[in-house]
Amino acid sequence: MRKLGTASKIYMILIFVILYAPIAILIFYSFNESNSTSVFTGFSLRWYGELFRDEATIKALENTVVLALLSSLISTALGTIAATGIYYSKTRWYKSSLLTVNNIPLMNPDIVTGISMMLLFVFVGTMLKISGVLGFMTMLIAHITFELPYVILNILPRFKSMDKFLVEAACDLGCTPKKAFFKVTLPYIRTEIIAAFIMAFTLSLDDFVISYFVSGPDFQTLPIRIYSMTKKRVTPDMYALSALIFVTVFVLLILTNIAQDSALREKMKKRINKRRVAS
Amino acid sequence: MNNKTYNGISAPYALWCVVFILAPLAIVAYYALTDSTGAFTLDNITGLSMYADTIARSVYFGIIATAICLIIAYPLAYFISKTKASKQKVLLMLVMVPMWMNFLLRTYSIMVLIEDSGIINNFLLSLGLSPIHMINTPGAVIFGMVYDYLPFMVIPLYTAMTKLDVKLIEAARDLGATSFQTLRDVIIPLTNSGIVSGITMVFVPSVSTFYISQKLGGGKYTLIGDVIEMQFQTAYNYNLGASISLLLMVFILVCLFVMNKFGDIDEGGSIV
Amino acid sequence: MEKKVIISLKDISVAFDGEPVLKDLNLTIKDGEFVTLLGPSGCGKTTTLRIIAGFQEPDAGEVIFEDKCINGVPAHERQVNTIFQRYALFPHLNVYDNVAFGLRLKKMPESDIKKKVEEMLELVDLKGFNRRSIDSLSGGQQQRIAIARALAVDPRVLLLDEPLGALDLKLRKDMQVELKNIQQRLGITFIYVTHDQEEALSMSDTIVVMDKGEIQHIGTPLDIYNEPKNAFVADFIGESNILDGVMKKDFKIQFSGHVFDCVDKGFKEDELVDVVIRPEDVDITTVKDGMISGVVTNVTFKGVHYEIIVDVGGFKWMIQTTDYAKVGKKIGLIIKPDEIHVMKKSKYSGLYGDYSSFSDEMDKISDVEEILVDNEEDEEVID
Numbered sequence: 001m002r003k004l005g006t007a008s009k010i011y012m013i014l015i016f017v018i019l020y021a022p023i024a025i026l027i028f029y030s031f032n033e034s035n036s037t038s039v040f041t042g043f044s045l046r047w048y049g050e051l052f053r054d055e056a057t058i059k060a061l062e063n064t065v066v067l068a069l070l071s072s073l074i075s076t077a078l079g080t081i082a083a084t085g086i087y088y089s090k091t092r093w094y095k096s097s098l099l100t101v102n103n104i105p106l107m108n109p110d111i112v113t114g115i116s117m118m119l120l121f122v123f124v125g126t127m128l129k130i131s132g133v134l135g136f137m138t139m140l141i142a143h144i145t146f147e148l149p150y151v152i153l154n155i156l157p158r159f160k161s162m163d164k165f166l167v168e169a170a171c172d173l174g175c176t177p178k179k180a181f182f183k184v185t186l187p188y189i190r191t192e193i194i195a196a197f198i199m200a201f202t203l204s205l206d207d208f209v210i211s212y213f214v215s216g217p218d219f220q221t222l223p224i225r226i227y228s229m230t231k232k233r234v235t236p237d238m239y240a241l242s243a244l245i246f247v248t249v250f251v252l253l254i255l256t257n258i259a260q261d262s263a264l265r266e267k268m269k270k271r272i273n274k275r276r277v278a279s
Numbered sequence: 280m281n282n283k284t285y286n287g288i289s290a291p292y293a294l295w296c297v298v299f300i301l302a303p304l305a306i307v308a309y310y311a312l313t314d315s316t317g318a319f320t321l322d323n324i325t326g327l328s329m330y331a332d333t334i335a336r337s338v339y340f341g342i343i344a345t346a347i348c349l350i351i352a353y354p355l356a357y358f359i360s361k362t363k364a365s366k367q368k369v370l371l372m373l374v375m376v377p378m379w380m381n382f383l384l385r386t387y388s389i390m391v392l393i394e395d396s397g398i399i400n401n402f403l404l405s406l407g408l409s410p411i412h413m414i415n416t417p418g419a420v421i422f423g424m425v426y427d428y429l430p431f432m433v434i435p436l437y438t439a440m441t442k443l444d445v446k447l448i449e450a451a452r453d454l455g456a457t458s459f460q461t462l463r464d465v466i467i468p469l470t471n472s473g474i475v476s477g478i479t480m481v482f483v484p485s486v487s488t489f490y491i492s493q494k495l496g497g498g499k500y501t502l503i504g505d506v507i508e509m510q511f512q513t514a515y516n517y518n519l520g521a522s523i524s525l526l527l528m529v530f531i532l533v534c535l536f537v538m539n540k541f542g543d544i545d546e547g548g549s550i551v
Numbered sequence: 552m553e554k555k556v557i558i559s560l561k562d563i564s565v566a567f568d569g570e571p572v573l574k575d576l577n578l579t580i581k582d583g584e585f586v587t588l589l590g591p592s593g594c595g596k597t598t599t600l601r602i603i604a605g606f607q608e609p610d611a612g613e614v615i616f617e618d619k620c621i622n623g624v625p626a627h628e629r630q631v632n633t634i635f636q637r638y639a640l641f642p643h644l645n646v647y648d649n650v651a652f653g654l655r656l657k658k659m660p661e662s663d664i665k666k667k668v669e670e671m672l673e674l675v676d677l678k679g680f681n682r683r684s685i686d687s688l689s690g691g692q693q694q695r696i697a698i699a700r701a702l703a704v705d706p707r708v709l710l711l712d713e714p715l716g717a718l719d720l721k722l723r724k725d726m727q728v729e730l731k732n733i734q735q736r737l738g739i740t741f742i743y744v745t746h747d748q749e750e751a752l753s754m755s756d757t758i759v760v761m762d763k764g765e766i767q768h769i770g771t772p773l774d775i776y777n778e779p780k781n782a783f784v785a786d787f788i789g790e791s792n793i794l795d796g797v798m799k800k801d802f803k804i805q806f807s808g809h810v811f812d813c814v815d816k817g818f819k820e821d822e823l824v825d826v827v828i829r830p831e832d833v834d835i836t837t838v839k840d841g842m843i844s845g846v847v848t849n850v851t852f853k854g855v856h857y858e859i860i861v862d863v864g865g866f867k868w869m870i871q872t873t874d875y876a877k878v879g880k881k882i883g884l885i886i887k888p889d890e891i892h893v894m895k896k897s898k899y900s901g902l903y904g905d906y907s908s909f910s911d912e913m914d915k916i917s918d919v920e921e922i923l924v925d926n927e928e929d930e931e932v933i934d
Contacts, residue, residue, distance in 0.1 A: 008358045012370070015355050019377055019429070022388035025398055029391075039401060078292055085289025090282040098289065101296045104304075107535050109487035111504050112528045115511055115520065116303035122517075123306050145299045148292070165639035168606055171626040172633045173653035173704060177284070183652075187643040208383055208490075213511060226383045230494070234387070242384045249379045253372055 023246055030239035047240040054237065060225035064205055067136075067221060071143035072200035078144070079151030080193055084185065086152070087159040102149045110146075114213035117142045121214060134216035142214040143207065147200035154196035158189045198256070307528075310521035323522035330506055330523065337502040340417070341486035344424035348432040348481045349474065351425070356436035356473075357466075360443075371437065378430035383490060386423055390494050393419060415497030423491040424481075431480040439473025475538050483531055503527050554581040557708060557740055558603060563612035565598055565764075572598050574764045576612070580708075580742065580757075585734050587743045587751040590761035591787070596744045599761075600710050603742065605629045632706035634714045638697040640685045646672070646696055647681040653704035671699035674733065691722045698733070708740040715750065727754055748788050752776065760784050781894055785827040786903035792833075792868050793903050796826035796893065804893060807843045807863050811886060815893040825894040830871040832890035835859070841883015847876045860906050867906040 033042035051057060082098075089095045105113050118134070125133030166188065170180035186193075208223035215224055229238055314320045327334075359370045377385060392398050393413040400410035413419055443466065451461040467474070489504030498505075503523060510520030559579040565572045573595045580586050588596035601607040602614060605626035613620050621629060632653075640649050650671055654664045672678050675695035685693065694714060701709060711730075715723045731754050734741045745751055751758050752772045760768040760775060760783075768780040779785035782793050796806035801816035806826050818824060838844045845863035859876055861868045861884065868884070876882050 004358055004361055008354070011354060012358050015351065016373055019374075019426075022385065022392050022426075023377065023380070025392060026384075026388045029398075078295065082289045082292030085285045085287070085292070088282075088285040089289065091286055094286060094293075098293055098296065101300055104300050107483075107532065108528055109483050109504075109531055111487045111489070111507055112307075112524050112531075113303075115507060115524050116307045117299065118511065119306045119310055119517065119521065120299070120303040123309075141299060145295070148295070152292075163637060163639050165635040165637065166641065168604075168626070169633070169635055169639035169641070170652070171606075172604060173700070174627045174656035176625075176627055179656070184641055187641075190643075202379060206379065206381060208381070223381055223383060226381060226387075227490070230383060230387050234391075238384075238387070242380075242388065245384065246376075246380055250376055253376060253379065257368065257372060 023242070026239050027243040027246065030236055030243045032236055032239075035235055047236040048244075050235070051237040051240045051244075056220070057222075057225055057229075057241070060220045060222045063219055064221040064223075067139055067143060068201050068204035071140055071147060071204050072197055074140075075144045075147035075151050075200050076193060076197040079148050079196060080155055080186075080189070082148070083152045083155040083159070084181070087156060102152055104149075105146050106149050106153075110207075110209035111213075113146060114142070114210040117145065117210070118213040132216060132218075134214055136219040138214045138216070139211060139219060139221070142210050143204045146207070146210055147203055150199050150203060151196040154199060155189055155192045158192040162188055304528075307521045307524055310518050311525045312522075314518055315516075323518045326519060327522060327526055330503075333501050333506055334503055334526070336500060337486050337504070340421055340424065340500075340502065341482050344421050344428070344485045345432075345478055345482045347421070347425050348429050349478065352429060352432035352436055352477065353474075356433050356440055359433075359437055360440040371434075374430050374433045374437075378434075382427050385427055386491050386494050389419075389423055389426060390414065393495075414495060415499055417496070417500055419495040420492050420500055423495040424485045424488065427491065428481040428484055431484075432477040435476040435480065436470065436473040439470040443469050479535060479538055482534070486531070487527060554583055556580070557582040557617060558742075559615045560599070560602070561613040561615065563599070563602060563609045563614070565595075565602070565607065565609050572764050573602075573609070576764070576766060578759060578766065578769070580740060582707075583738050583740055585731070585741045585743065585754060585756045587745060587755040587758045588761060589745060589748060589751040589758050589787075590767075591746055593763075594761040595764040596746075596761050597712055600633075600712055600742060600744050603708070604631055604633050604710050630706060631708040631710055632701040632704060633710040633712065634694075634697050634701055636712050636714070636716060638693045638714075640693055640696055640700070642685050644685070645681070646677070646683045646685070646688070649685065649696055650700045650703050652700060657704070667703055668699075671703045674702065675699045690718055691726065694718065694726065698730075702733075702737070706739065708742060709734075711741060711743045713745055714743075715745075715747075723750075730754065752788070760787060762787075778892060779827060779894065781897035782825050782827075782899040782901075782903045783897070785825075785892075785894070786899075790830045790869055790871075791903075792828045792830065793905070794826045794828070794866060795901070796824050798822045798824050798893065802888075804891065807866065809843050811842065811891055812888040813891040813893060814889050815891070818893070818895075823896055825896060825900050827892040827894060828868075828886055828890060830858070830869040831856075832886065833868065833870045833872070834885040835861075835870060835872055835874055835876060836883045836885055838881050838883045840885070842885055844881060844883045847878050847880050847882060850876065850878055869906045 029040065030047055031043050031045070032040050033044040033046065086095055086098055108116075117138070121133050121138045125131070162185075166184050167177075167180050170184045171177060175183060206223070207221075208227060211221055211224055212227065215221070220228075226238070226241070311323050312319060312321070314322065355374075359367055359374075362370065390397070394400070395410065395412060395414060397414070399413070403410050447465055447469065448461055451465045456464065486502075487504045488502060489508040492498075492500055492502045492505055503526075507520050507523050507527070510516045510523065514520075556579050560576055563573050563576040576595070576599065578599075588599055590596050598607060602609050605621075605624060605628075608622065614622055616630070641652065644652065647668055650668045651664050654667055659667070668681070669678070672680060675698050677692060677695050677699070680688075680692070680696075685696070688696065694717075697714070714730075715726050718726060727750060730741075730743075743751075743754065752775075755772055758768075758770060758772055758775050759766055762783050768775055768784045770778075775784060775788055779788060779791075785791045785793055794806045796804050798815075798818040798821065799805055799810060800820055801818075802813055804811050804813045804815070804824070804826065835841075843863055845861040845868065847859055848862050848867065849860040851858045853871070856871045856873050857875055859870045859872060861870055861882065863884070870884070
């Protein structure tokens with residue numbers, strides 16, 4: 001492979017500097033003593049303290065995690081079953097129309113998905129004469145809805161790589177079709193299910209646009225809290241929050257990378273083993 | 280298990296799709312075609328002409344931001360794909376970290392930087408230079424879009440480039456193509472799928488954003504997203520809001536359909 | 552001792568998407584027999600196997616297992632087990648757990664399972680592989696584990712779907728011997744699907760030759776080779792020259808412009824027939840001494856013998872002989888009466904047995920096609 005020239009290296013560094021400068025500066029100013037958001041007067045952890053004393057933010061954080069956990073668990077379970085059904089379905093029109101509809105939330109701008117669900121909830125709310133229909137339930141439904149397509153698209157390709165005779169082999173040895181699913185199919189797609197769950201979870205944590213339209217005043221998530229806080233003139237506790245989120249994301253990504261690396265090494269070991277046996 | 284059983288177990292999902300994907304879109308259409316009393320009307324659709332400027336601006340900003348992203352990301356993705364495998368992972372992670380950080384905070388951090396009394400201008404002042412007015416300009420809005428959505432362009436391009444066989448480039452050079460010809464006739468056509476999904480993934484959120492234009496445009500450059508947000512959150516004219524959303528959706532779907540004609544979206548990894 | 556019938560198929564018909572795959576198939580299989588379903592890809596042999604296994608329901612007809620109709624009985628309740636083409640070992644389980652899979656489903660106590668697994672691993676010569684992962688095994692070893700896994704549950708009938716197809720030639724030969732040994736030792740019925748005629752000839756008690764969803768010939772390997780029922784069978788099993796002939800009267804047949812003595816009788820006078828002559832059954836001599844004569848157009852050295860193509864009045868014969876003849880030379884051919892096999896005309900007449908388009912390259916091309924078709928067939932079969 002040809003080595004990269006100096007010019008291209010400088011180019012890469014430049015892009016990364018621009019990408020990270022705003023975040024770095026934000027983190028830097030989160031340690032500012034004064035409440036100025038542009039002049040650094042001295043080091044302090046004051047804003048972190050303020051952040052943790054802000055009950056609304058802490059509550060929003062809690063809500064976010066609960067919502068993300070619940071919605072990703074449900075969407076992963078529902079999506080796994082749906083993917084199995086879709087993959088094995090022989091009814092062509094049913095299969096292709098499900099996959100097409102599955103793509104709609106992926107293609108539609110988030111704002112359209114958000115308002116369409118909001119209108120549904122409001123519409124049903126007026127029909128049933130419930131006031132203040134928007135809240136935790138509507139958030140949960142919306143999050144499950146936009147996570148499902150990702151879950152299904154994560155799992156479906158795995159079926160294609162599965163030896164189609166595995167399930168038959170299980171039945172041949174005495175499994176009922178249901179048992180074969182739990183004993184063979186599920187273990188086979190396990191990794192993809194976990195990946196789908198993590199993806200759904202992070203999508204839920206991060207979502208602002210769709211949540212913004214389907215949330216009510218009683219149930220706020222962190223992104224919505226951030227939105228309402230950045231609407232006004234901002235204090236540096238927002239910086240502290242950014243810094244914390246950034247560090248969390250960074251650490252999580254490094255951890256998943258390390259996990260993947262060790263899984264990869266394990267695979268390599270197996271492969272080397274196999275070669276030794278074969279020769 | 281027979282076919283019926285398999286269709287049966289995907290039935291809950293099919294029902295979910297009908298109730299929470301298709302029905303909401305039908306209701307959007309319903310609101311767009313009725314007035315506040317529920318009577319049929321085309322006023323909301325004809326009323327869209329009022330927003331012609333906004334729509335044109337959204338599309339214009341979206342195209343510019345997408346083009347800049349493509350120009351910046353293409354070489355970046357290429358260079359990353361040419362580094363050592365171990366380094367590639369790290370660089371790719373560096374591209375992804377900001378993507379996983381909340382875009383509100385990222386947009387906000389730009390605002391803090393480029394405000395009139397922001398960090399950059401303070402820095403300029405301390406050097407004895409005169410401050411520059413940056414915020415609340417079209418440039419600031421477009422910069423915000425590029426900054427927020429650049430990773431969405433890099434990832435699919437990178438994916439497409441890792442699938443590119445180095446031997447094909449060597450073959451092109453061997454047959455006498457110049458660097459430029461190789462790029463134009465070999466590399467770009469073969470990374471087409473990445474380009475198409477990258478464009479889609481940047482253009483769709485850019486054209487429909489409202490937060491970026493609020494924070495970095497100071498409300499002076501309203502976009503389609505702003506109008507929709509306003510109708511639903513402050514003006515409470517759901518019918519008009521629905522008709523604008525419908526327009527946006529149809530526009531995006533038409534764009535996607537046209538784009539799909541140019542490349543296979545699925546291959547470039549449109550979902551990252 | 553007359554063995555009793557274990558499986559019989561009665562008037563089985565199957566169609567996929569309106570394409571008939573099996574047409575009124577009738578077959579009886581005796582207990583303890585090694586039966587091979589042999590035929591080109593797409594002939595319906597795998598579908599027949601899947602019907603017996605319970606993975607495919609016939610559109611019409613009955614599957615009888617020990618005098619009971621088992622149509623509609625799901626695969627997991629049938630006393631037959633399958634060795635799949637690519638083994639279908641469970642990748643998330645190790646060797647021990649793969650072999651124990653069926654036993655655990657039977658709720659057998661773990662100590663009995665352990666004994667049985669050990670016994671099976673010993674049977675397939677893989678003792679001590681218990682904790683190995685499936686990934687770490689070679690193709691041949693995976694094959695053995697698949698056999699151990701299926702035999703562990705004590706099936707009455709073992710179905711084998713091209714089990715050796717993925718192995719290389721040497722390993723395949725070894726496994727053929729081993730499979731035959733296992734079958735004889737355990738005394739259970741094997742139903743074996745293959746498109747490899749040599750494999751079929753060397754292993755089977757009975758061969759069922761199939762084509763286009765129909766059985767062409769059922770018989771012992773010797774029968775099938777020496778007395779093929781029609782041109783298809785003659786061509787599919789080994790090499791053969793198939794010519795148009797006229798049965799002048801009993802023991803007299805005319806082809807290639809010459810009347811030969813033969814051992815066949817019972818045909819009508821002047822009945823048109825197909826004549827099969829195996830390449831190794833033709834002797835070459837001088838034109839003067841030959842019954843018929845022709846010009847050598849191609850000679851290939853094959854190790855044990857030469858393969859010679861001879862043009863006799865426009866029809867090209869393939870002859871395998873240890874004598875060398877130069878290309879372009881005119882030679883005579885001698886065919887003894889008992890080397891001539893006469894068959895009734897069938898729909899396959901005239902399709903096979905002429906070597907005029909003969910070349911080694913052609914053989915290879917058709918092999919590739921076969922593999923392609925094979926894969927397509929795989930896609931279709933699953934339901």
